[in-house]
Amino acid sequence: MGVEVIGIQYPGRGRNQEPLLSKADDIVSALLTLLPPSLDLDYAFFGHSNGALLAFELARSLGSEHRERLRHQFVSASPAPHLPRVRRGLSGLSDEEVLRKVRDMGGTPPALLADAELMRRLLPRLRADFEVGDAYVFRPGRRLACELTLLRGSLDRAVDESRVSRWAELTTGRCKEHVIEGGHFFLTTHTPQVVELVGATLSDRVLQQEPERTVRS
Numbered sequence: 118m119g120v121e122v123i124g125i126q127y128p129g130r131g132r133n134q135e136p137l138l139s140k141a142d143d144i145v146s147a148l149l150t151l152l153p154p155s156l157d158l159d160y161a162f163f164g165h166s167n168g169a170l171l172a173f174e175l176a177r178s179l180g181s182e183h184r185e186r187l188r189h190q191f192v193s194a195s196p197a198p199h200l201p202r203v204r205r206g207l208s209g210l211s212d213e214e215v216l217r218k219v220r221d222m223g224g225t226p227p228a229l230l231a232d233a234e235l236m237r238r239l240l241p242r243l244r245a246d247f248e249v250g251d252a253y254v255f256r257p258g259r260r261l262a263c264e265l266t267l268l269r270g271s272l273d274r275a276v277d278e279s280r281v282s283r284w285a286e287l288t289t290g291r292c293k294e295h296v297i298e299g300g301h302f303f304l305t306t307h308t309p310q311v312v313e314l315v316g317a318t319l320s321d322r323v324l325q326q327e328p329e330r331t332v333r334s
Contacts, residue, residue: 120319123155125168130242139208139245141167141253145174153183161189161263161319165304167249169195173287177259190261190288191315193268194301196280199255199287204275208248215243222275224302261288266318268295268311270303 128147129137138144148171156179164172169192176187207218220230229235265288269281278296285292297303297310304311 120316127246129245137241137245139248139252141171141174141249144171144249145178148175149178153179156183156186159186159188161191162187163191163193163315164195165193166195166301167246167253169193170198170250170253173198173261176261176263184262187261187263189264189266189318191266191268191318192281192284193304193311194270194273194276195284196276197283197287198253199257200280200283203280206247206251208244208251210247212237212240215240215247219243222302223300224305262290263288264290265292266295266314267292268297268303268314270299270301271296272298272300273303275301 125148127138127144128135138147152175162172162176164170172190173192176184176190179187207215210218216230216236219225265284267281267284269276269278282292282294295314297307297314299306
């Protein structure tokens with residue numbers, strides 16, 4: 118069994134002139150026009166941080182013919198979305214506070230943080246990313262029907278263990294949690310470990326004899 122990985126870049130984050138979307142519903146709507154042709158095989162979603170919220174809402178919004186082929190959902194560095202928000206909103210911070218928050222979260226190369234002009238140009242994208250989480254509103258609805266794998270960093274102060282485990286309430290499938298050494302961006306500091314975990318999880322599944330796709334957001 119092979120795995121084809123399809124990466125997703127949110128609208129407005131690349132070099133094109135797309136509008137800079139900052140609302141979960143708008144991003145999901147955009148993905149619903151692009152992704153279905155790629156979901157004609159058994160597939161899994163991998164979402165990190167706000168990407169976990171977007172992958173969850175995308176899975177709930179797909180038509181039945183595509184939902185039935187979703188075999189697994191990887192939720193990384195994200196508390197369960199149906200719980201009351203406990204953190205302070207980030208999108209309204211001053212420029213200096215936004216950059217300080219990005220620095221404190223880790224995961225951004227020091228050379229980029231030291232480039233004041235580059236960081237100034239990235240500020241609108243950073244604010245838009247923060248606003249995705251700040252403006253997200255959970256709406257009760259269809260639970261997922263696939264298994265969940267939950268990943269969190271052992272040093273991630275923004276993602277409490279008790280709030281991660283409650284993702285299990287949002288699926289009818291089994292749920293398993295993994296703790297990986299590192300902070301919020303353990304995904305980049307421990308990439309080989311994450312890749313091995315994802316590969317092993319997908320290999321354990323009994324699927325049709327055709328490639329599986331993992332869509333990462």
